[in-house]
Amino acid sequence: MQTLFLSREHIQTLHTADVLNAALAARVAQLETRQLEVEQLNVELRHQIADRSGHLVAAIRTMIDPGAKTPALAPGQIVQERYELQREIGSGGMGTVYEVVRLADRRHLALKVAHGFDAIALARLAREAQIASQLAHPNMVAILDVDISDQGFLYIVMELVVGKTLHEMRDRFGDPAWALPVLAEIADGLAALHRSGIVHRDLKPANVMLAEGANGERVAKIMDFGISRISQDETGSSGSMPSLDRTAPTLRENPRGPKSSPRSSSNTLTQAGSLCGTPQYMAPELMHVDRVLPSADVFSLGVLAYELLTKDAPWPEPASVVLDEGRILAPAISLAIHLPALDPAVATLFDRCLLLAPGDRPTAQDVALQLAKVKQTDA
Incomplete structure (x- = not known):
């Protein structure tokens, strides 16, 4: 009887292990499915940014107000109800880069705007978004968003590189x-x-x-x-x-x-x-x-x-x-x-x-x- 009892206990243990393994396998499959969905969303997002940037590049050629200036951006300013401006990081010949916080998840990012409304500067910025949004590599700066603000300036949002x-x-x-x-x-x-x-x-x-x-x-x-x-x-x-x-x-x-x-x-x-x-x-x-x-x-x-x-x-x-x-x-x-x-x-x-x-x-x-x-x- 002792042998039979141990045998039944062993069978019960194996059954429990099978149930746990099945549950674990189902959980892994669920996580893999979600990971695939996230990867597909990321790919789709990059394509959307590239497509939108391509349209912006073509449209900007027709801009005829080279004397206009980009509105001054100040700390605390909200851009398109998505980004809160923190500080200016740097400024070059073609544009200015700011540190911003994405309101959706409080992630710190970089927002780049062109100087003024010069068609060349704007097209360069849109082209940068169009090119870089298609690329996902650890040795390239990632582009996350591109849009035109309600104030009329073009901006791109990138990972913040310190x-x-x-x-x-x-x-x-x-x-x-x-x-x-x-x-x-x-x-x-x-x-x-x-x-x-x-x-x-x-x-x-x-x-x-x-x-x-x-x-x-x-x-x-x-x-x-x-x-x-x-x-x-x-x-x-x-x-x-x-x-x-x-x-x-x-x-x-x-x-x-x-x-x-x-x-x-x-x-x-x-x-x-x-x-x-x-x-x-x-x-x-x-x-x-x-x-x-x-x-x-x-x-x-x-x-x-x-x-x-x-x-x-x-x-x-x-x-x-x-x-x-x-x-x-x-x-x-x-x-x-x-x-x-x-x-x-x-x-x-x-x-x-x-x-x-x-x-x-x-x-x-x-x-x-x-x-x-x-x-x-x-x-």
Whole structure:
């Protein structure tokens, strides 16, 4: 009887375990379903932001009041019944960034507005939202909302990134142990951007933020997509972002003054024959070639890497300017000469980024993979 009693007890225990396992499995399935729903909502939200931004880009071309000014924003002001303004974070040539609190969940975010109602500045802001809203990557600043306020100013809402730009951390330049992990993250973010069919076109220290991560670590984040473009492959076909309006106007600024004459009468915000980007970091081919390829960003990454690793620019004058003026550009001094202790594979990798022929440069993915291998070897 004792054996029978224990057997029944054992069976009851197994039955209870089966019931608990079934309940646990059902709960896990429920959570997985909810997680999938959240992911689908996030994807749908990004598409909605991109679509709305695309319409804004096209509409802003017709704005004819360049003299108007954006209303002053003050702490405590509520924007569209959604965001409470806290403070001004910073201001640049094209816009101002504020810290805000989202009223729905009290999350601190960044709100960016353009200076005045200049069509170029507004279109750049809308373009930035259109581009960045399609991207979800830890090494890129996330765009969460875009709209026009009741006061008539366009704004985009981004994750609030606490940290400093690389431009503000030049005192760390020349330290490979610090620079290489940063460059690896930049390359990883750039590769994700290129996989989405986008070329940044203005990668430079001021457009990379070193943010404070959740555990106190530093995370590199690429930002400012205001002059980004859909990439084209060697056959001229465009990149692989189906929801982005490829006919929407993009931006090019012309610093050469009134003597510069466009090669095209295309009514877009990226007029042929004008200059876009920062000459010191710009790939030489962007001075004359309208077709935009990811290899242009890789050149910028090479210049950035050279500066982070050596404190110096690869050339005394920007390569784009020297070649545009018809002068001969000598090859940059190899990183292996500047830094004999640097891994030869890394030195060669970044030397190749600076090659003048776009097709001879590695891809951003190549750079990311090579730096990941070096990190694993060092570990």
